[in-house]
Amino acid sequence: MRxxxxxxxxxxxxxxxxLAAVAVxxxxxxxxxxxxxxxxxxxxxTSAPAGVDASPTEEPATSxxxxxxxxxxxxxxxxxxxxxxxxxxxxxxxxxxLPATAVGTTTDVxxxxxxxxxxxxxxxxxxxxxxxxxxxTDESRRDNYVRSNVLQTSRYQYAEFVIESVDAFPAGYxxxxxxxxxxxxxxxxKDVSLPITFTVLARQAAGTLTATADTQFNMSDFxxxxxxxxxxxxxxxxxxxxxIIAREPAS
Numbered sequence: 309m310r311x312x313x314x315x316x317x318x319x320x321x322x323x324x325x326x327l328a329a330v331a332v333x334x335x336x337x338x339x340x341x342x343x344x345x346x347x348x349x350x351x352x353x354t355s356a357p358a359g360v361d362a363s364p365t366e367e368p369a370t371s372x373x374x375x376x377x378x379x380x381x382x383x384x385x386x387x388x389x390x391x392x393x394x395x396x397x398x399x400x401x402x403x404x405x406l407p408a409t410a411v412g413t414t415t416d417v418x419x420x421x422x423x424x425x426x427x428x429x430x431x432x433x434x435x436x437x438x439x440x441x442x443x444x445t446d447e448s449r450r451d452n453y454v455r456s457n458v459l460q461t462s463r464y465q466y467a468e469f470v471i472e473s474v475d476a477f478p479a480g481y482x483x484x485x486x487x488x489x490x491x492x493x494x495x496x497x498k499d500v501s502l503p504i505t506f507t508v509l510a511r512q513a514a515g516t517l518t519a520t521a522d523t524q525f526n527m528s529d530f531x532x533x534x535x536x537x538x539x540x541x542x543x544x545x546x547x548x549x550x551x552i553i554a555r556e557p558a559s
Contacts, residue, residue, distance in 0.1 A: 343398040343411050345549050349486050349509040350518040353392070353553065379422075383429045386421045386517045386554035388436055393417040393554070395438040395467075398547040404539045410450065414442040421517065421554055427477035434471040435493075436550065441465050450535075458527075458535055464498040469506075469550075483513040491521060500530040506550070515556040522549050 379385055396413045419436030422429040441461035444451055455461045475490040487510050495504040502525075510519035526544045527534050534542040 343396070343409065343547070345396070345398070345522070345547075346520045346551060347509075349511045349520050350551060350553065352484065352511060352513045352516050352518060380429075380431075382424050383432075384423050384556060386423065387557055388417055388419040388421070389553045389555060390418050391415050393436075394551045395443075396549045396551075397443070398549075399534075399542050400545065401540055401542045408540075410445055410542065412443040412445045412451070412454075414439060414444065416442045417550065417552070419552075419554075421471065421552075423517075425481075426479075428471060428474040430472070435469060436552065437466045437468050438550070439465060440467055440497075450540075453535060453537065458532060460498065468496045469504065470494045470496075481512070484511060486511045489519075495525075497530040498532070502529055510552075517552065517554040519552040519554075520549065521552065522547070524548070 392415070394413055394415045395417050396411060399410045399412075401408050401410050416439035417436060418439075419434075421434040421436075422432045423434075428434060440459050441455060443454070443459075470493045471491050472493040473491070475492070476487075477489060478485075478487050481487060489508040489510055491506040491508050493504065494501050504523055504525060506521040506523045508519050508521045510517065512518075524545060524547050527542075527546060528544050534544050536542070
């Protein structure tokens with residue numbers, strides 16, 4: 309039995325539509341990442357990963373970090389361990405009309421934190437920096453576009469957070485216990501500085517400080533237009549998680 313040409317064309321069109329739908333679903337599955345955000349402070353490492361000095365004696369790898377200082381009695385300095393610490397952003401997006409999640413990470417996080425038994429020592433600047441030029445997702449074209457057009461990392465390489473206060477620092481802290489804190493300070497992305505608050509889970513023992521710090525903000529708050537390209541568009545909101553591993557330098 310011979311089918312009429314219109315029926316053959318209709319069948320072919322239906323097959324192409326079904327194939328396209330499957331392709332879109334596969335792309336959505338591949339591009340919709342699990343944020344896999346931490347929900348507790350990292351355990352105190354018993355040793356550093358291979359190639360990482362567990363007792364840093366040098367300054368973090370950026371000239372923006374404060375040089376060595378003579379610390380007053382009772383003040384402790386923790387240097388953020390690049391390569392062990394990390395930053396992760398989560399952005400919801402629309403991909404070919406379907407909801408998806410973009411997750412970008414970097415381990416290029418540096419900084420230093422000054423603490424006393426009562427909390428933050430505010431006579432010296434505590435801060436951390438994230439190297440935006442090394443953020444990576446599962447899609448290199450997206451990364452290149454974000455670096456070149458959205459964040460302009462050749463001009464604005466770092467995001468910086470200066471800690472100005474620590475709330476709920478526990479009196480009589482017991483080493484190794486997890487503590488819930490709030491960090492308030494100023495975040496600078498590109499050339500815009502705004503107040504930001506992080507909710508933090510932290511622990512400290514044996515000269516090592518670990519923490520998971522979470523916050524949310526809108527790209528547009530920092531003068532950044534959410535990326536819009538063919539078949540994909542990002543929403544304005546950003547979830548940011550910073551995971552800190554910091555150690556007291558060897559004396």
